Amino acid sequence: MIRAVRQQPVAWGWLTVAWVVMWGNLSLANVLGGMVVGALLLAVLRMPPISIGVRLHPLRALVLLVRFLLDVVVASFHVAWLAVRPGPAPRASVITTELHTRNELFATITAEMMSLVPGSLVIDLDPGSGLLSMHVLDVATPEQAEAFRARVLAQERRVLAALSAPGEPVVHPAGTS
Numbered sequence: 001m002i003r004a005v006r007q008q009p010v011a012w013g014w015l016t017v018a019w020v021v022m023w024g025n026l027s028l029a030n031v032l033g034g035m036v037v038g039a040l041l042l043a044v045l046r047m048p049p050i051s052i053g054v055r056l057h058p059l060r061a062l063v064l065l066v067r068f069l070l071d072v073v074v075a076s077f078h079v080a081w082l083a084v085r086p087g088p089a090p091r092a093s094v095i096t097t098e099l100h101t102r103n104e105l106f107a108t109i110t111a112e113m114m115s116l117v118p119g120s121l122v123i124d125l126d127p128g129s130g131l132l133s134m135h136v137l138d139v140a141t142p143e144q145a146e147a148f149r150a151r152v153l154a155q156e157r158r159v160l161a162a163l164s165a166p167g168e169p170v171v172h173p174a175g176t177s
Contacts, residue, residue, distance in 0.1 A: 061162040090138040
């Protein structure tokens with residue numbers, strides 16, 4: 001049992017957190033109980049270690065998270081305003097952007113983060129060609145479409161800067177390697 005915990009400490013931690021969340025009460029007994037149950041699950045249900053081969057850069061990940069939260073808040077207010085403002089319904093467009101990465105994990109993270117921002121929704125992602133198609137609210141002009149594409153590529157740069165895989169260059173937020 002100890003060996004299973006040492007091999008997969010992250011899984012053990014997540015199992016402990018899940019246990020505490022399921023009980024709905026953060027107490028020493030629940031944490032210890034979760035640790036025991038997590039260790040038992042790891043020992044009994046032998047799972048191969050999962051390695052995604054990604055290195056997290058903490059400061060850049062913080063920049064990614066803060067900017068993402070800021071985008072969500074600003075877009076929430078924008079969509080709320082579009083819902084209550086007088087006048088015609090806002091126009092929407094389908095915008096396709098070519099991502100720089102062909103790594104499926106990084107392309108998916110970029111697409112999902114963009115989709116979680118209110119007013120945009122992923123329609124299709126083809127990691128092989130790097131094409132990300134999204135339905136975007138309140139885009140009526142080519143300039144607005146280009147501005148959205150620039151936001152997608154900036155988000156991709158932040159994702160690539162926060163996470164790196166072996167053999168891929170580390171991307172700095174300014175866009176240089």
